[in-house]
Amino acid sequence: MAESENIVAETAEKIFADLADAQTINRDKKGEWKAPLWQALTDAGLPLSWVPEDCGGSGASLAEGFSVLSAAGRFAVAVPLAETMLAGWLLAQAKITSPGGEMTVVPASPKDRITVNADGSLSGRARGVPFAKVAKHFAVLASDAKGDFSVALVDAGKCRIETGLNLGGDPSDVVTLDKVQPVTIKPAPTGFDQARLMLMGGVARSLQIAGALESMLEISVRYSNERVAFEKKISKFQAVQHNLARLAGESAAALAAATSAADAIANATSFNDEVFLEAVAAKIRCSEAAEKGGGIAHQVHGAIGFTIEHILHRYSLRALAWRDDFGSESFWAVELGKLVAQRGADELWPLVASR
Amino acid sequence: MAESENIVAETAEKIFADLADAQTINRDKKGEWKAPLWQALTDAGLPLSWVPEDCGGSGASLAEGFSVLSAAGRFAVAVPLAETMLAGWLLAQAKITSPGGEMTVVPASPKDRITVNADGSLSGRARGVPFAKVAKHFAVLASDAKGDFSVALVDAGKCRIETGLNLGGDPSDVVTLDKVQPVTIKPAPTGFDQARLMLMGGVARSLQIAGALESMLEISVRYSNERVAFEKKISKFQAVQHNLARLAGESAAALAAATSAADAIANATSFNDEVFLEAVAAKIRCSEAAEKGGGIAHQVHGAIGFTIEHILHRYSLRALAWRDDFGSESFWAVELGKLVAQRGADELWPLVASR
Amino acid sequence: MTAALRFDPIRLPSECEQLRKEVRAFLAEEIAAGTFDPHKPNREDTDVPEFSRKVGARGWLGMTWPKKYGGHERSFLERYVVTEEMRVANAPTRRFFVADRQSGPVLLKYAPEHIKMEILPRICRGEICFAIGMSEPNSGSDLFAAKTRATKTDGGYLINGTKIWTSSAHIADYMIAIFRTSPPTKENRRHGLTQFLVKMKQPGIQVNPIAQITGQYEFNEVVFTDHFIPDDHVLGEIDGAWKQATSELAYERSGPERFLETYYVLTELVRAVGNNPDTRSAEGIGRLVAQVHTMRRMSVSVAGMLQAGKEPVVEASIVKDIGTIWEQQLPHRVRELAAFVEETATNRETLEKQLDFAIKTAPKLTIQGGTTEVLRGIIARGLGLR
């Protein structure tokens, strides 16, 4: 990790440690921790990490921003930090200045489409939009009749929002735009399409899942070294040791896949097949790890991990919920399989061994 | 198990124990054990268990025959006993008298078809026919242009046979019939079709796989109680105990699925959806158990189980090979899934809870 | 065979078929009357006393028990049919399930006659709810580490300590619990625990509900402070509860509830996929159905062994081990198979809600009533490894 990434990540870590401690948050049934946390993040310029200074942001690098998302995953942060970062990044693609406050991106599923109408207004329906209810603005990617993509800044108040909750208890809403006039709309850069947005979101989620798994490993190891059964620490049972070794494997695989994908995007000159593989593989592998790894963490914890009072669910359920955002692992596995098939058998290894 | 089943199964067990001991066979590189074993099985009337006395057989019940196949699985017997039993059963459906000697059935895959030509001769190609090379006669199920099925007794010498070996090292051949005149041909009973033959074969293979898993469990438990590592019997390591518990689970599931299917067929008055479920589920579940269970048996044995000298491969590789005969588990899973979908969601539970 | 396991194929006798029809008709009536919604799988969170009484009135509680205690002297296989039909219908069985499955049989075996006469008929009428007090804050899988004390006093015992993870304690009328009457001995660390019948809603018992990650309140913490239990509420041998615990496991661990807990998502998947599935969906459904069929045949087989008077502890543990792992993975597999279901599928919303609930439920399935690790230890012992 470069020095600058370290500094940004450490800033984020410190804020989370001070204001988003899982145990404290878990006890705070009223959500009073949210406002101070968001304020501190905003003061540090983190929500607009990926927005250049001339678009109102803090102009951090992609790599620096990704390191913030890893930290956010390790704390399973339940504020729209990743979403605002993605929204700012999307707006910046079209050189649209980001407003202050919470944002999210629309659409958040590769299956949904937002359309630019002839009069410049936007229509469409987007499901599973994270934190839509909380967001003041939406960064919208929309396409017109010719299939050209535009990026728009939209006032959340002008959209219809059907609220919902994901597995982790965070907002996951249906957003309907019915001839909504955007605040600003500009053409997306050449070649930018919905897959790009989905994969950027997917890598964000991969980093968050990997971070959550790191924390699940840590708290599971700690618990196993404290909990006594049959007159010894459960960490001394070979079955528990091997379960935790498997959790370490899942956590490691998720971490490797997610950070590799982030690194690939941060250093890509074009969005080619190799970057596509990195991004998609991360989403698939991290999603698989969320199920397997989270399952082990719960098994090690026993009944206590199944209670609201314990913090485990903050990580385990969010990691599972994040699988669904920006295209599930099944969706992307099919896309990746199609790409591999189209390239042909003898072009598979060159793709895998590209870097 | 009824008394009569016990007697037939015990007869088979005794013959296998005397003449098909895995260790003895494994050392006999020339296959000199085969002729005496086959002779003893023939003397006991086992190859023609399912052939009524008036068709030259011993007229055992379906249930008795199934119990022989379980025993054959436990000894991983490498002579065409199951195949000759199936062939005799098929011929008996059309009241065709079974000749003596080894037989097998054609086709052995739901994807292959044998056709009755206008002149009464048979044409077609059947892959993966077990023990075709060894068989003197084939019991052939063929259909004519109208789709009506006939059963035929065919001289193996009149067919072209491309030899092959399955994973377990037993013959698995391609049989081509090019206008072959059968010895005898008669119409199959009304409603009898290729699925019936495949599922009867599939249940035979399920019982054999379950039997092989029983033996794998037994020899793995025994080995773990003998082998010492890190100064104790490996059976004392929790990881080994839990692995063997999982093997017991796979073995139990295979046994339950296979014997239930056999029982369902033995007591069926018609070949309805419920019997189809039993037969197909057995093939699917036993095939899955062959992979998982066999993998554990090998893991417990370590390097020794990977050698030709050790008997483990006799069970593990045959169990894997048997997955492929009479339709793989993927094939039947698709067929079962289609049936369930066609019946509809609310008819799933009544199907599952039918007996 | 040194490690022979038996799972003989049981054919349910014809009386079961008639009974199944009656149960289905009854459940259909109750669904039509709005007593419960079969598409809502939160049965454990629903307390419907009148439903319990109706089930009792039908003769479907205490089915295998002697008639003199209100039972019906029917077979374990008949009870099996009733249990699985209720489970698959997502019927609200919470109020009577524990009493019918476990507590009644314990009382039958260990309670004094006058208590049996008093309590068993009320269970059979669906009037009372039972809880089981085993785990404590520092003894989960290791039951014999229980510390809650039962101190001998005049005419009975005084109970002090805390039980935890006690399902339904907040609505229960009774609890069957183990308490420490003596310290463990050097030779036998399982010595010193005694089984008691506890009357709930009495002085000295405080029940604190524990919220689960599903949002339900199924578990409780139960705190005893000088709670008095009379002598005749001792069940079985003083200090000898460990002898009584294991033989009950076969009852508890092999029932349809050990593999059908998340079954509803499979039904809804079939509905969502429709009549003409592609190869991916068909294969996925086929494999899942093959599994549930196999699990059920194993479970029925164990019920047959119980009916035959056997104690198939290892077989029951195998059913729970592979059954709970299957029902734990099921919602994840269904989620994958549903990934390409059209938004227009009529039950998509139902399926999604069910998946949400089932995925949250999943972690507890391999923990409650004997963890995977404990079960595999029992199986390993049965195989002669321990």
Added chain:
Amino acid sequence: MTAALRFDPIRLPSECEQLRKEVRAFLAEEIAAGTFDPHKPNREDTDVPEFSRKVGARGWLGMTWPKKYGGHERSFLERYVVTEEMRVANAPTRRFFVADRQSGPVLLKYAPEHIKMEILPRICRGEICFAIGMSEPNSGSDLFAAKTRATKTDGGYLINGTKIWTSSAHIADYMIAIFRTSPPTKENRRHGLTQFLVKMKQPGIQVNPIAQITGQYEFNEVVFTDHFIPDDHVLGEIDGAWKQATSELAYERSGPERFLETYYVLTELVRAVGNNPDTRSAEGIGRLVAQVHTMRRMSVSVAGMLQAGKEPVVEASIVKDIGTIWEQQLPHRVRELAAFVEETATNRETLEKQLDFAIKTAPKLTIQGGTTEVLRGIIARGLGLR
């Protein structure tokens, strides 16, 4: 984070890209010349001495070693590229692979200078083959139970006993083995073993090939009867082999051979499925490719740590643990995905033959070079559990 694992994303430097092109061109030439068949995965059974010499001549053996010993002072990442390209092409690496991966580094670290000068250049030229003598008939995973004795005699040691599962011993020129020079002590049961360089094809060594279930003869039993080893063939500390063993594991356990052993069936599946896969095939292939990509990125990351001079024993163990399980399951998943491939698919026969071989190979992958159980123990220790 108490249990922090690092898998930093390594970008292979540009020199690797050029190197990869050279390796691919070389392998294509050799395939064209008929030296080996890339569709036949039985590389472990094929001994092609001239191929080894050609690889040596290209400078691809001993790549990271000092030039004075014939090495090339290139990076671990460059070596990685050569290794993975050879592996994926099913090149016949048997003759040089062990020497290049393990034996050379051991000699570099522990052999006297004159032995290094004598042997290492010959490894680099691809002239000699090494075997590793660790396991014995009664010590598999538990290396420190080895009993084969090295008895001090005039000017050296006399060796008596048996090594087993020794890959390539029947073609090897040398073996690096551990023998017992003293009994274990009460305090340290790992004490008393010494590492030796054994010259094969000498009196007192008998090699008995062991047939594998794949039909190959890769393993051997090696029986020593008063075999003499001179003093200068001791490698490292007398009685202290246990100190030397663990740090080498990272080299041995994280390479591309730990997840690519059955990779060829994935390539052939893609060929068999064709350009227009259905959802089932596409999803299956996509998930498998995501796995192999992730494994490779983890493995490359460990190579980067080695290059940086670290000893990532836990990370390497994780790579081998999940990598070998993946490559063990791969042929079974491919078999399933190929279930509906048309008979007319041109490579169906190739795929079926490969599947047969890969399925037979699969059981050994989680046993050789450190079993799953041993690896998980190492990982658990790294997590602070042991």
